[in-house]
Amino acid sequence: MLDARDARPPAVVHWGADLGDLPAPALAAIADASVPAVPPSSIDVPLWLPLLPSFTDGWSERPGLDGFFTDRSPVSFRDWSTDAGAGWISVTADGPLAITTRLELSEEGVLRMRHTVVNRGTSDFVLTALDLQLPVPDRAREVLDFSGLWAHERRPQRGELRQGAWMRESRHGRPGHDDAFLLVAGVPGFGFRGGEVWAAHLAWSGDKRVWAARSALGPAVLGAGELLGAGEVTLAPGDEYCTPWLVAVWSDRGLDGLSDRLHPWIRGRSELHRPRPVVLNTWEAVYFAQDLDTLGALADAAGAVGVERFVLDDGWFTGRRDDRRALGDWFVDAEVWPSGLHPLIKRVHDAGMDFGLWVEPEMVSPSSQLAAAHPDWVLGASGGPTWRFQRVLDLSRPGAYGYVLERLNALLNEYPIAFLKWDHNRDVLTPGVAHAQTTALYRLLRELRVAHPDVEIESCASGGGRVDLGILELVDRFWTSDTNDPLDRQSIQRWTSVLVPPEYLGGHLGDKAAHITGRTTDLAFRQATALFGSAGIEWNLLHATPGERDAIAEWIALHKRLRELLHTGRVVRADTADPAQLVHGVVAQDRRSAIVAYVTLDAPQAALPAPLRIPGLDQNRLYTVRPLLTGAVTQDAPPPWLASGSVTLPGRVLSEVGLAMPLLKPQQAALFEVSAA
Missing domain, CATH: 2.70.98.60 (alpha-galactosidase from lactobacil brevis)
Incomplete structure (x- = not known):
């Protein structure tokens, strides 16, 4: 409710609960009744807080x-x-x-x-x-x-x-x-x-x-x-x-x-017009050790378990053997890839997947050919600090901007690339340039989207360092965090999804021992965590056992079956008394189905944990609840309803009374499917 009636600058009277369809006299009465008193030792008119407040308003x-x-x-x-x-x-x-x-x-x-x-x-x-x-x-x-x-x-x-x-x-x-x-x-x-x-x-x-x-x-x-x-x-x-x-x-x-x-x-407002593909990213699988035989075999393994997009991460361009060189030299390395990326992309396509590529266009390595040729394109003093052994390319300079645009267009024109993982691995650390750099980035992304409307782009900034609704108008996915540790991911995904819908949030199934934290977790916990959102894999499947590959294939099939619900439904989260326990899920817009996760982050406060109360259901509808996945437990016998395989109860009972839970060990999860009876 905005009061713009008088010569005074307009001010917001109310934003919040709907006040109903009020006639003009009632609106005027509300605005008049909101005018405060004039206190002692203050400006001699009632305080007025306009859209653009200033000293002249008191x-x-x-x-x-x-x-x-x-x-x-x-x-x-x-x-x-x-x-x-x-x-x-x-x-x-x-x-x-x-x-x-x-x-x-x-x-x-x-x-x-x-x-x-x-x-x-x-x-x-x-x-x-x-x-x-x-x-x-x-x-x-x-x-x-x-x-x-x-x-x-x-x-x-x-x-x-x-x-x-x-x-x-x-x-x-x-x-x-x-x-x-x-x-x-x-x-x-x-x-x-x-x-x-x-x-x-x-x-x-x-x-x-x-x-x-x-x-x-x-x-x-x-x-x-x-x-x-x-x-x-x-x-x-x-x-x-x-x-x-x-x-x-x-x-x-x-x-x-x-x-x-x-x-x-x-x-x-979204431009996502097809289901979010299940991704395999090569970073934690091979890091910089790239060759056609290894990555071709990895592509075959990924296709066999149902992956839909294969993303080649850092290490494919000229001279890039570690993170200390070559950023800016965006040409396919002829030594590693003598026939270019075509043979790998053919293996990826033959395995039934599309192909994605990692880039970091806003950055430059001090030892790169680009920095040697154009030192004036590098932001900051030459003796200033590097971060991850790299500097920032000044995209406000027409030459630098044009070079990056030309190189990206050349790659996208030569290769059938469906997806760019767009990284940004350091702070800028140069005063007075953030506005120009950000506006140039937005312009660059717009130009690329116009030239290549079918190419999807992921915003990655050493993980989740650039997750905002400004860039979301120009990208199709966020890399939510560099960690694939499910214990950390449970909290990161929970809070990020308050603002951003889960289909935009990349979450990957990592190795048994998380590469960043070193923590070891069970496959079921990793699966339950990565299921929600834009799912993928960050794991060398060539090192997985046959049993693990079978389990991954089943998990991908489950994700595909539930994907429409997960990516269109209402995200719900319960407030639990025990901080060791989390409850979250997705409820269909028509409230006829839901997927709910019951998570134990740590040892519970009580031997018998609180029941699972499922939020967001239709209070008067009957639902059948079935287990989908249950992590490791410490119990002599499960709850009887779980042993029988299902239970049917009204939504009001499920949300107010709840269901007895299995006694999960720490760092475990149980998934349940809820369907209208």
Whole structure:
């Protein structure tokens, strides 16, 4: 609800629960009744928090706009005008700077908001910040966001929203492994299935800031904006700048309620038109040890178990024998591949799979031929630090941009490549370049998609370092994390899928001993974890036993049978009292079927764990529950219903009373299929 009636700058009166179809007099009465008192020792008119708050409004917290004209002329706004259509409204503040704020509200209840500024003055305008803010009510006293590390992304952190600002900044040139990701403010104690929450996400792949703040004046806000370096964006007369979109969502049904709005909205904008193929990626299978005989045999083994896409990872281009050289020299290595990639691709196609290729176009090795020929294309001082022994290629330079575009087009034109795994393995670590680098990346991806509309692209940034809704408009998959350890993956996938639908989140079946953590886990636990999402394999199947290959083939067949449900249904998560136990699943949109996972991360707190209560079912419908997969147990006898093979009960009973569970050992899972009786 936006109040744009008077000469004052427009302000959001309410965003949250639907207030119904109210007539204009009622709307005016609500807005009038929301005007606060004037407290002592304050501005002498009621506090007004507009879309672009400033000191002139009596707002002494973070302003919406920060910057200056180089001739020092004042920044002022003469008047405001509005325009509206179905599901959107725009508000323009006119003056030497013209700023238009566009708000869009989707049918799913997702609010998008961004500013566009145009310099109508006579001198340059140095833009320091142009941020987006939305008010949240006083009862939103608890805040949730995320941090993390490489291979340990999306670690939730919660706390009280006190007076002052909880500010998170990303200065990586990408969101980073510690990305705040989704900022949530809610009533204390909100969970997955309950509590009122307000959430914000900045759809941007570069530097950014997000914050939640409670002012001593009373109001609280969620805010976000691109984090600009000094002089990074300077607008000449006539130039314009658009902020990234702020994506905001409200729910009175906890975090799952956010997903219930975000997932259908994202799916409605999706360009995924066919089932997500089961992938085998060669990285943890062979690393840099590439040759046709080994990879051809691996392709045959992958095809035999039902894999649908074979992705050749790092190591295929000229001189690339380890991670210390050759980035930027994007030519197929004639020594390793004397006939090019054609013989391998033929083996892949003969095995019934399409072919994908790993690239890292934004990076360059200091010892590469490209860096030697064009040292001016490399960002940062020549003596500056490398990261994974590599530097960043300056895509804002036309020559560098054109070279990368030409090389990628050449590869995609010569070879039948269906998929690019697009990596970004280091922080940028150069001031004042993140905006230009990110906008150049977006332009590059758009050009490639126009030239090769059937090629799918995965966003990988040393795992999950670039997972955001800005780049999701240009890619088809995220590599959720570099770790394939199922114990870590359970948490990473759980929290990432609050924002992103599971079909976009790559999750792979790894080796028995996880390559990154060294932890050993059972095949059943790895299968149960990788089943949800865009499934794949990161394992040298040539080293798997015949029994393991049979089990993998059965798992892939199961995933394919359930894939439509897994990739179109509602993601549900239960709030469990025991932190050692997780419950999550996917319920069909018509609520006639579901897949539910019961997971033990560690030793339970009690000898007899709490029953499995299945969220999201139709309370009045009868369902039959059957086990699909059960991990290792420590028990003398299973629950009787499980021994009999199934049970049929109403949805209300399954969600409120639940089912007795097998006594799973730590790091195990049980999967259940739920079908309308």
